[in-house]
Amino acid sequence: MNAAPLLEVQDLVKEFPRPRRGWLAPRVAPLRAVDGVSFTLARGQALGLVGESGSGKTTVARLVLGLERASSGSIRLEGRELTTLSRAEWRPLRRRVQLVFQDPAGALDPRHTALDCVAEGLAIQRLGKPRERRLRALELLVSVGLAPRQANLYPHEFSGGQRQRIGIARALALEPELLVLDEPVSALDVSIRAQILNLLHELQERRGLAYLFIAHDLAVVRALCPRIAVMQHGKLVECASRDELFARPQHEYTRALLAAAPRAR
Numbered sequence: 001m002n003a004a005p006l007l008e009v010q011d012l013v014k015e016f017p018r019p020r021r022g023w024l025a026p027r028v029a030p031l032r033a034v035d036g037v038s039f040t041l042a043r044g045q046a047l048g049l050v051g052e053s054g055s056g057k058t059t060v061a062r063l064v065l066g067l068e069r070a071s072s073g074s075i076r077l078e079g080r081e082l083t084t085l086s087r088a089e090w091r092p093l094r095r096r097v098q099l100v101f102q103d104p105a106g107a108l109d110p111r112h113t114a115l116d117c118v119a120e121g122l123a124i125q126r127l128g129k130p131r132e133r134r135l136r137a138l139e140l141l142v143s144v145g146l147a148p149r150q151a152n153l154y155p156h157e158f159s160g161g162q163r164q165r166i167g168i169a170r171a172l173a174l175e176p177e178l179l180v181l182d183e184p185v186s187a188l189d190v191s192i193r194a195q196i197l198n199l200l201h202e203l204q205e206r207r208g209l210a211y212l213f214i215a216h217d218l219a220v221v222r223a224l225c226p227r228i229a230v231m232q233h234g235k236l237v238e239c240a241s242r243d244e245l246f247a248r249p250q251h252e253y254t255r256a257l258l259a260a261a262p263r264a265r
């Protein structure tokens, strides 16, 4: 087994150019959306990434997924540097890191049945014959708590929570080692949230998945993540075990988040 952590992020920086306000206006410094972020994630572990809107969480996710190129710094998957890979080099790695979106409705093709939405990833990676893919997709839908008879329904025929289950099944289709979950329950009713968090917990135990779990508030990550990183203005201001963080928050911003959090379950 490889001794390197599953994911290792070091001094990661992402700058976005800012438009000048006119051709005579002075040059403006780029926006540092991610500013020297470092963390590691072991196999099967869940790391929570919290912070206010605009703090850079999604940008970290997009960098890890290879959807955005880092300005500097390093991202290693089992010791392999990702930031310098070409698209072609990314392709075989892509299945190992999958994304679950906040808004499952936007992520699912409305013209595809639930089954096809899940089977699609398998088809893109040319895994198995069409019949095998459909069987596999059906198994996955059942494993996230949907009934077999629902497999042929279209996304709009499901509730928000059910759609998120489809999104999760789809992310799992390629048997990733790491799931990046970008606010996966933020769009859901509070009552449905707990169900999806339970499902994620169960899947993690069953499959030994690692999670990078992004959320606005601490209450959501607390349920699932034994380690939590707090982001503010592109920087990780604190990264600690859940118990440490809740008992002895070191950073002022973490304390403010704690004060704002409703009492966790």
Ligand SMILES: Nc1ncnc2c1ncn2[C@@H]1O[C@H](COP(=O)(O)OP(=O)(O)OP(=O)(O)O)[C@@H](O)[C@H]1O
Binding pocket: 016, 017, 031, 033, 051, 052, 053, 054, 055, 056, 057, 058, 059, 060, 216
């Ligand atoms: N493609 C882009 N071009 C320019 N600026 C960007 C781009 N993507 C993100 N930004 C900026 O980078 C900063 C961080 O954005 P990001 O989406 O990572 O924040 P976030 O923590 O995910 O916020 P939210 O909680 O609202 O989802 C913001 O100021 C945003 O406007």
Ligand SMILES: [Mg+2]
Binding pocket: 057, 058, 059, 182
């Ligand atoms: Mg975001």
